[in-house]
Amino acid sequence: MAVKLIAVDLDGTLLSSSNTILPETERTLKEASKQGIKVVLATGRPLSGVMSYNKQLGLSGAEQYDIVFNGAVIQNLAGRVLMNQEMNxxxxxxxxxxxxxxxxxxxxxxxxxxxxxxxxxxxxxxxxxxxxxxxxxxxxxxxxxxxxxxxxxxxxxxxxxxxxxxxxxxxxxxxxxxxxxxxxxxxxxxxxxKGASKGNALTELADRLKINQGKVMVFGDQGNDISMFENPNFKKVAMGNAIEIIKNNADYVTDDNDHNGIAKAVKKFVL
Missing domain, CATH: 3.30.1240.10 (Hypothetical Protein, Haloacid Dehalogenase-like Hydrolase; Chain: A; domain 2)
Structure with missing residues (x-):
């Protein structure tokens, strides 16, 4: 499978228990990005809460994107809002x-x-x-x-x-x-x-980027990631520390967030 987009949850997935990106995971995602694969952080946080991690991964500018607020907002890394679902x-x-x-x-x-x-x-x-x-x-x-x-x-x-x-x-x-x-x-x-979810936002972003859903790989571990694991077309990878519903809906269960689970799966299926 030629993966074109890798979407990763933040807490409990990209970040270790010490709230850091492990060196091997950082190197692997940088290599994926270098090969032209879009690396997208999909999180419940606002953009301000993820920019330091984007910077660490070498991601910046108007051609890189994050899904924030659990999918209510899609922004590029220059700050422009591509999609915004609000409540009143x-x-x-x-x-x-x-x-x-x-x-x-x-x-x-x-x-x-x-x-x-x-x-x-x-x-x-x-x-x-x-x-x-x-x-x-x-x-x-x-x-x-x-x-x-x-x-x-x-x-x-x-x-x-x-x-x-x-x-x-x-x-x-x-x-x-x-x-x-x-x-x-x-x-x-x-x-x-209603309708604001990581899964829906990721589908929207893939469509905007003209990336086939079958070329999207997702990583997650908790309840706010379930929507990404409900899409039958995505390549779904559960972290070893994920809740059971995530694991049950995954195509593959990798190692946990403290043992480079993302890096191991990306090396196995992508690089």
Whole structure:
């Protein structure tokens, strides 16, 4: 199979447990890029949270691309937005309704900053802002303008995973019908506009680049990667540390993120 595009999730996939790209994985992806293969980071983070990793891989400019906010936005590495799926003030109020189902915090992510109405920020919310180099704007509900738009929502908790479990088990059907909702980690629930997913965004990007879907290879490990593993045309590689649904939908299971799983699969199937 002549792979033309390699899409990699970030946390738990490209990044090791120490949040670094292992040297062998870096060398392998650089070699793939040198051979003309598009290397695309597909992540729940905003572009600001992945640019340092793009730079490390030697990726830059208007002809390289990232899928961010779990597929709500496609941007080139010069910052231009190619696709943008937003939610609005009505959705903002719906998120506050969901928040009342459990003791959770909620923050709203845009291409410029994060917003929240919560005064006591969970550790995970603080980590999300810090690791993505984003300002967290804390505002009262009445300070949020009615023309407010956002790309992604994250629910976290100051009281641990139990409250995230409670929310996950009580989200009503109307919310699943209206939004794409994923349990990205044990301590985080993420929500995007309906149809906004890594899988759909990757399909859109491949079409824009005139790359056949059968020449796309994807790597992932968690719930927000499932949409990429539902496309029957992609070459799907699960990390050794992936959740079972990812492994069950994969064409191949490679080593984990601490043992160069990406590098081993790319060398086996691509280089």
């Amino acid at each position: 003030y009505r959705d903002f109020n719906a998120m506050l309704r969901l928040q009342r189902l459990s003791h959770v915090d909620v923050h709203f992510e845009t291409t410029k900053c994060f917003w929240t109405c919560d005064r006591d920020l969970s550790v995970q919310m603080q980590i999300n802002a810090a690791t993505t180099n984003n300002v967290m704007k804390v505002r009262r509900r009445e300070e949020i303008p009615q023309n407010f738009t956002f790309n992604k929502v994250s629910f976290t908790s100051t009281q641990g995973d139990d409250q995230i479990n409670k929310l996950w088990n009580t989200i009503p059907d109307w919310a699943f019908d209206k939004y794409d909702i994923v349990r990205s980690f044990s301590n985080t629930i993420e929500l995007d506009a």
